[in-house]
Amino acid sequence: MANVLLNPRSWKVKAILAKVETTTGEDAVPTGALNWIEARNVEFTPYEAETVERNIEMPYFGNGGTLPTGKYASLSFQVAIVGPGTPGEAPKVAPLLLACGFAETNNTTEVVYNLVSSELQSVTIYINIDGTLHKMIGVRGTMTLNLTAQQIPLYQFQLQAVYEGPTADAVPSVSKDGWQVEQPVGSATTSGVTIDGVPLAYQEFSVDLSNQVSRLDLPGPQREMGIANRTPTGSITVLAPGLAVFNPFDMADAGETFELQTTQDNRDGYKVQIDAKVRILQPFYAQIEEQVAYQLNLELAPVDGNDELAITYK
16 A cells, blocks of 8 residues: 655654744745754744634533634744854844844944843744645744753744644745854853853853743734843852852842843854843752852843843854
């Protein structure tokens, strides 16, 4: 008996493209030549329905039926944290940062991504899985970043869009221009962290932007993904110097906001500097290779507004 499928489709054969939308909710038509995303560990839910029960009373057991009230798609993946190779050039990951509530400022020799609370941008994402094209239009979402010693530095994006039906379409040819090979996190490639100006060695640093993504499907019409708020948090594990040098217990007790900074990569054009304004919520004792360490739970807090996190490519 012949196989049902002569050529089963491969999950590994996929292309993800992303482009900023001029008008939210209008297809920006990304192309493989300009807008390919170097994604890793992709998870995709193409059809996610919110439903309402019809609650039909019947003279027998059984479902009374449901109706879809909202249809969405969600996509998550990782992207390495590395610059484009040229100072002042925007990284290829830029559309994804903009979709997560950042705005871009080009300062000739560096490109800065600062948080905003209004006029949020959106992107169009095409994900083609071995000949089936799913379009995600009006995409917004949230992200985390993680720098762990001896590991690849990574963003994790979690993105959502209103559902669009798939179509048959060939996998596009893509250009890898602008995507550089990242450096692992380590002593030779990553700066230590400074907290309130004190230099510290760290094992792991993470930030969760924690955007509150809203789903609007209202008569009008108003049908879009929005970002209603953000409550970013973080965590860092550092080797513990003497209390006279760094006292996280007093810092937590004071409830003050402190400057945190670290830079990944040591090559011009590839450097990614992370600046955050943090409160230390809870210091715990930890160990790094049997050495005394602190694990610090952090709250990222704005001081003048929209300044709790900045990412600079330089």
